[in-house]
Amino acid sequence: MQVKGKNVVLGVSGGISAYKAVEVLRRLTEKGVNVRVVMTKAATEFVTPLTFRELSYHHVAVEMFEEPKGPMMQHLGWMEWADLFVIAPATANVINKMACGIADNLLMTMALSCTCPILIAPAMDSDMYTNPITQANIAKLKQLGVHFVGPATGPLARRNVGPGRLADPKEIAERALELLASGATWRRSALEGRADLKHLHILVTAGPTHEAIDPVRYIVNRSSGKMGYAIAEAAAERGARVTLVSGPTALPAPRGVERVDVESAVQMRDAVMARLPGVDVVIKAAAVADYRVREISAEKIKKEASGDELTLQLVRNPDIAAEVGKVKRPDQTLVVFAAETSDLVEQALRKLREKKADLAVANDVTEEGAGFGVDTNKVHLVFGPDRIEQLPLMSKRDVADRILDGVVRLRKEAGLM
Numbered sequence: 504m505q506v507k508g509k510n511v512v513l514g515v516s517g518g519i520s521a522y523k524a525v526e527v528l529r530r531l532t533e534k535g536v537n538v539r540v541v542m543t544k545a546a547t548e549f550v551t552p553l554t555f556r557e558l559s560y561h562h563v564a565v566e567m568f569e570e571p572k573g574p575m576m577q578h579l580g581w582m583e584w585a586d587l588f589v590i591a592p593a594t595a596n597v598i599n600k601m602a603c604g605i606a607d608n609l610l611m612t613m614a615l616s617c618t619c620p621i622l623i624a625p626a627m628d629s630d631m632y633t634n635p636i637t638q639a640n641i642a643k644l645k646q647l648g649v650h651f652v653g654p655a656t657g658p659l660a661r662r663n664v665g666p667g668r669l670a671d672p673k674e675i676a677e678r679a680l681e682l683l684a685s686g687a688t689w690r691r692s693a694l695e696g697r698a699d700l701k702h703l704h705i706l707v708t709a710g711p712t713h714e715a716i717d718p719v720r721y722i723v724n725r726s727s728g729k730m731g732y733a734i735a736e737a738a739a740e741r742g743a744r745v746t747l748v749s750g751p752t753a754l755p756a757p758r759g760v761e762r763v764d765v766e767s768a769v770q771m772r773d774a775v776m777a778r779l780p781g782v783d784v785v786i787k788a789a790a791v792a793d794y795r796v797r798e799i800s801a802e803k804i805k806k807e808a809s810g811d812e813l814t815l816q817l818v819r820n821p822d823i824a825a826e827v828g829k830v831k832r833p834d835q836t837l838v839v840f841a842a843e844t845s846d847l848v849e850q851a852l853r854k855l856r857e858k859k860a861d862l863a864v865a866n867d868v869t870e871e872g873a874g875f876g877v878d879t880n881k882v883h884l885v886f887g888p889d890r891i892e893q894l895p896l897m898s899k900r901d902v903a904d905r906i907l908d909g910v911v912r913l914r915k916e917a918g919l920m
């Protein structure tokens with residue numbers, strides 16, 4: 504679907520990154536999108552309405568009770584006009600008020616009367632972002648079908664580093680354009696749609712495995728677990744019962760998710776296979792070690808005893824995805840990951856075939872912003888040779904939702920939903 508001629512209301516609230524909204528505006532208007540800007544009073548302390556007026560060719564709305572410019576009553580008229588409401592940056596204040604339905608200024612009144620999709624780009628200090636109040640309200644808004652982009656993790660205004668940084672304006676604009684192009688709708692349909700996983704039990708594996716060498720050493724890989732945890736979180740918010748089989752990570756269990764902690768590949772295999780009969784979907788996001796040490800030393804290996812060289816003999820670990828693929832029922836959906844450094848799509852297609860999977864998520868771990876440890880990812884969703892979706896760089900949480908959308912589509916096509 505075309506985005507040219509579509510209408511976006513861009514809400515700008517009072518954060519230090521308000522100036523970056525100018526770039527979001529520019530990127531949208533470049534694509535032929537009509538943009539009107541509404542600012543909170545606090546936002547005008549950071550950027551003048553004049554800047555947005557000149558770039559949007561429209562009056563910038565700030566005051567609730569000013570004379571309407573033109574025939575539209577501002578809060579209702581603008582929301583009727585809009586195909587999408589983007590709030591970037593969204594302060595902690597805006598997000599928390601929105602989750603409570605507070606309409607105490609023009610931007611908040613628009614948010615409450617909005618019937619089109621809403622995209623929020625949070626930006627705030629890490630302490631505000633990780634505050635359980637903010638987290639609970641973000642979860643509530645997501646569950647209600649509000650879309651989020653970011654935040655990113657990186658340097659913040661107070662020169663500390665952490666989550667809360669506004670997503671890249673390019674990513675915000677791309678997400679907005681995608682939503683416009685998809686013709687997404689909100690409200691009643693989205694409220695029902697977001698509980699679209701309500702009757703499913705989804706098992707997600709995440710993180711690395713630790714393969715012991717001796718009581719103090721192990722072999723590990725670079726997986727942080729972030730992708731799998733984002734999938735578990737998204738699935739729970741969309742109403743699924745979620746079991747997260749997790750290798751060792753530093754991440755807290757997402758709300759409403761049952762976490763099963765394991766260390767090694769063999770333990771992960773046992774945990775997955777024991778639960779397999781009761782689940783509808785298996786999403787294998789863990790980076791399972793391909794090999795383990797043949798004989799784990801009962802004692803710490805001493806360098807004095809081993810000399811200058813030490814040879815460890817490794818044996819193949821179970822291939823969990825293949826084992827699941829072999830025994831899964833036709834009513835079970837299997838999603839595998841292909842983290843590759845070359846021949847991305849071919850490797851994903853091979854995995855899809857060999858593991859009898861329904862969807863392979865392929866990412867090139869050498870690409871900037873994709874792969875281990877970061878909060879973003881850039882993936883291909885490979886359903887088959889003729890059905891490959893290439894997604895732009897986006898937050899792992901957004902990737903998680905796209906994967907789950909793919910699962911829903913597959914199950915609907917198979918008559919399972």
Ligand SMILES: Cc1cc2nc3c(=O)[nH]c(=O)nc-3n(C[C@H](O)[C@H](O)[C@H](O)COP(=O)(O)O)c2cc1C
Pocket residue numbers: 515516517518519520543544545546593594595596597626627628631
């Ligand atoms: C210099 C400065 C920078 C600020 N940056 C942010 C920010 O990035 N995110 C945020 O949530 N609040 C930030 N605040 C606090 C908000 O401006 C404050 O909560 C305000 O009430 C938000 O109003 P609004 O949500 O109506 O725009 C900042 C305040 C100051 C003084």
